[in-house]
Amino acid sequence: MDKVIEVEGLTKRFGNFTAVDRISFDVKRGEIFGFLGANGAGKTTAIHMLCGLSKPTEGRGSVAGFDITRENEMIKQNIGYMSQKFSLYEDLRVWENIRLFGGIYGLADKVIAKKTEELLERLNFKSERNTMVKALPLGWKQKLAFSIAIFHEPEIVFLDEPTGGVDPAMRRQFWEMIYDAAERGITVFVTTHYMEEAEYCHRVSIMVDGRIDALDSPRNLREAYGAKSMDEVFQQLARKAQRAD
Amino acid sequence: MIQVNELHKTYRNGRVKALNGVSFSVDKGEIFGVIGPDGAGKSTLFRILASLLIPDPGRGKATVGGYDVIRDYRQIRQIIGYMPGRFSLYQDLSVEENLKFFATLFNTTVEENYSLIKDIYGQIEPFKKRRAGALSGGMKQKLALSCALVHRPKVLILDEPTTGVDPVSRREFWDMLGRLRELGITILVSTAYMDEADRCTRVALAREGEFIAIDTPKGITRDYSEVLWSVEGDRMPALLNRLREYPSVKTAFAFGDKHHITVEKGITTEELENYLANNGFKETRVEPIEPTIEDCFLAM
Structure with a gap:
């Protein structure tokens, strides 16, 4: 099976501080990969390197077939990205956000127009076409942001806490969208602090103090740690952390 | 206060x-x-x-x-x-x-x-x-x-x-x-x-x-009034869709490593297990469970 992410010994230091400490892992095409860890464990720094936004101090890696150090511009064109903090422009309307991101990724006007209709239809969003994004409830915003992040059919999409603060019903709808994307062959790399969402991933890694201390399917991790839930697995691992948050 | x-x-x-x-x-x-x-x-x-x-x-x-x-x-x-x-x-x-x-x-x-x-x-x-x-x-x-x-x-x-x-x-x-x-x-x-x-x-x-x-x-x-079961098995996303197609299943939601479903009164866990087995989901476990706050929230 081909690999969309391959990382070996990836390290990032800021002065004396090692934010990411020699991590190695692969992610397969179409996989939903959960990237877990406590606040401050190094997840965001690692994601920035994978997205070509930050150069590793040591180690190597490729994303969507491109080298993360030398071909970072190619990576940006072949991935999608959304986070809880930034995803859409609040002062633009729904259709304007779609138009803007479609344009940034170089899609033709005709393609954008056609795909916009499909997107609004699928989200049941036709009545919101002209709504300012800031007027949408958070859960709707996040569903729209995800749809836009995969609008250009990237090989892989990075989701940094996409469901933070989103209510349980909306969170489930969001995960069904993730499954749909994965079934269409888009690889999903996702972080979350909801441990029941970790169960929805094919495999998860858990970062502690910049290292990956565990990596396997949720079921295997629960068995290996003699835990009833992923929350217990997480508590066992993250409590060992030396680094102050 | x-x-x-x-x-x-x-x-x-x-x-x-x-x-x-x-x-x-x-x-x-x-x-x-x-x-x-x-x-x-x-x-x-x-x-x-x-x-x-x-x-x-x-x-x-x-x-x-x-x-x-x-x-x-x-x-x-x-x-x-x-x-x-x-x-x-x-x-x-x-x-x-x-x-x-x-x-x-x-x-x-x-x-x-x-x-x-x-x-x-x-x-x-x-x-x-x-x-x-x-x-x-x-x-x-x-x-x-x-x-x-x-x-x-x-x-x-x-x-x-x-x-x-x-x-x-x-x-x-x-x-x-x-x-x-x-x-x-x-x-x-x-x-x-x-x-x-x-x-x-x-x-x-x-x-x-x-x-x-x-x-x-x-x-x-305590005030939760639905009949609530958990369902556990392989291929969980496909299982969720299959559960939703069964007429006596009112709602079906993913809950971490299990699915929680509410069903019409009168059907038995065996009936549902048989239905799932006939549709390619062997080894599925269906059990009545107590609701959590999240179940109550989703039933709102």
């Missing part, structure tokens, strides 16, 4: 109803949780109680510590600590400077109240020279709580304090709330994490500007 009676709040000339007649009361020393989807009116309610937003005039009334939220806003600001949903400390001030600033606003000092905040502030004190904007998410929460506590408030109003906080820090945060409660501080808190509801003395389920249930966590689950 908090009394709310038929509170209304509309925006845009009455076109958007944020609060539609909310009534409840919170006793001294309670941890009262408000759970609801985005747009349920939680933040609007909290901002009114913190005297930062004025409710619709002439309809309803709210008091905190006996003070009216409109007339007595000065007194209210003395006795409450408020932590808004968005991080709102001064990013360019250091940890220590932020804390001192808030203490000074209330005519007090950090030293005078150190015993109250030391549990939580002690954890970030090693970084007291760092700019608040450069802190990690968990540390920001701890600083925000320290700042909200530094004047010894009688009532803490916390708007989604643990959103974006990892499971270990979340547990620590709630342990801390439990200790504050023992000191007699009344806590009003909203959350999107259902497991936190169980740590409240009472919870309100909010929807579209109304409280549709107020009770102890046990009381909320």
Whole structure:
């Protein structure tokens, strides 16, 4: 099976501080990969390197077939990205956000127009076409942001806490969208602090103090740690952390 | 400690109803949780109680510590600590400077109240020279709580304090709330994490500007009236879709490593297991279970 992410010994230091400490892992095409860890464990720094936004101090890696150090511009064109903090422009309307991101990724006007209709239809969003994004409830915003992040059919999409603060019903709808994307062959790399969402991933890694201390399917991790839930697995691992948050 | 009676709040000339007649009361020393989807009116309610937003005039009334939220806003600001949903400390001030600033606003000092905040502030004190904007998410929460506590408030109003906080820090945060409660501080808190509801003395389920249930966590689950089963097996996403196609299944939701379904009265777990087996899902386990707060929320 081909690999969309391959990382070996990836390290990032800021002065004396090692934010990411020699991590190695692969992610397969179409996989939903959960990237877990406590606040401050190094997840965001690692994601920035994978997205070509930050150069590793040591180690190597490729994303969507491109080298993360030398071909970072190619990576940006072949991935999608959304986070809880930034995803859409609040002062633009729904259709304007779609138009803007479609344009940034170089899609033709005709393609954008056609795909916009499909997107609004699928989200049941036709009545919101002209709504300012800031007027949408958070859960709707996040569903729209995800749809836009995969609008250009990237090989892989990075989701940094996409469901933070989103209510349980909306969170489930969001995960069904993730499954749909994965079934269409888009690889999903996702972080979350909801441990029941970790169960929805094919495999998860858990970062502690910049290292990956565990990596396997949720079921295997629960068995290996003699835990009833992923929350217990997480508590066992993250409590060992030396680094102050 | 908090009394709310038929509170209304509309925006845009009455076109958007944020609060539609909310009534409840919170006793001294309670941890009262408000759970609801985005747009349920939680933040609007909290901002009114913190005297930062004025409710619709002439309809309803709210008091905190006996003070009216409109007339007595000065007194209210003395006795409450408020932590808004968005991080709102001064990013360019250091940890220590932020804390001192808030203490000074209330005519007090950090030293005078150190015993109250030391549990939580002690954890970030090693970084007291760092700019608040450069802190990690968990540390920001701890600083925000320290700042909200530094004047010894009688009532803490916390708007989604643990959103974006990892499971270990979340547990620590709630342990801390439990200790504050023992000191007699009344806590009003909203959350999107259902497991936190169980740590409240009472919870309100909010929807579209109304409280549709107020009770102890046990009381909320006791009133659940659906037949609830868990289903466990292989190929969980496909299993979920298959369950939804079965006529006697009313709702089906993923719940971590299991699915929870509500079914029509009268069908048996064996019937469902047989149906699943006939559709290619062997080795599926179906069991009746007790509802959690999250099940109640999803049934709203």
